[in-house]
Amino acid sequence: MIGVGKIKQYSNVLEKPLSKGKQEVSLSAFAFLFSELVQYNQTQVDNIAELERRLEDAGYAVGARVLELLCHRDKGNRRETRLLGILSFVHSTVWKVLFGKVADSLEKGTEHEDEYMISEKELLVNRFISIPKDMGTFNCGAFVAGIVRGVLDSAGFPAVVTAHFVPMEGQQRPRTTILIKFAEEVLRREARLG
Amino acid sequence: MATTACFIIVSRNDIPIYEAEVGSATKREDAAQMHQFILHAALDIVQDLAWTTSAMYLKAIDRFMLLHDSRNDDGIKSFFQEVHELYIKILLNPLYLPGSRITSSHFDTKVRALARKYL
Secondary structure: OOOOOOOOOOOOHHHOOOOOOOOOOOHHHHHHHHHHHHHHHHHHOOOHHHHHHHHHHHHHHHHHHHHHHHHHHOOOOEOOOOHHHHHHHHHHHHHHHHHOOOOOEEEEOOOOOOEEEEEEOOOHHHOOOOOOHHHOOOOOOHHHHHHHHHHHHHOOOOEEEEEEEEOOOOOOOOEEEEEEEEOHHHHHHHHHHO | OOOEEEEEEEOOOOOEEEEEEEEOOOOOOOHHHHHHHHHHHHHHHHHHHHOOOOEOOOOOOOOEEEEEOOOOHHHHHHHHHHHHHHHHHHHHOOOOOOOOOOOOHHHHHHHHHHHHHHO
């Protein structure tokens, strides 16, 4: 088994040092755990929206913790107060820690001022997922959307975050877009800060 | 030196999740209520200040708040840093619900030890 025997035992979580970053987890282990998460939640719900909401909630708890940890570890106890700052924090720092790479793109929505999109050609959680026809628009990226919402919300930028498939020309698999729609108060504050 | 201090952690929804009286001075009876009152009033200042800077340590106050009589900025700063670290560790525990009260006795002991060390 991986890692058994070498890990030092601590009597309490408070004794454990925080700075130990960059530990990688096997992809198959993660994929297995994630598929179990989806399957379990599937047994608990009777419609797709509810399933997505549950995945999002699971992600939210991750996001809230990731934010606090990364602020401490990578940013020397500084927090982001500006909208673009927090977005690029999510796009680069958070993505790197979670998926080992920066997200493929970060764009501003063309139709609405308050919408931003983070796109990923092959999102880690969707890599081994194919959606059956009868599940319609269901997207397991809801978990990642939840993480993003958790980070943003805890940093004081409440937003509605959803995951969508966007078909790409010349490619078999659609890419996944995480759509972030900020709450009105965030934009008002942003305008005030200039 | 007889100093007295009161330390609280406030969640994002302005609910205190941890409180501790630290310090060595003999306590007046109403001290505890008095401290709480002042700290809660200070929350308003935090709200005004919080969005003007990206520093965690506001020099005045933050989500961690300490009311103190001794003037020892460096000590207070390192105290906050270490308590913040402890707080993150508590937060990372999947069984801890963000925003709920911190009841861990280990946390309490550690905070008090830090207070003795730095304040």
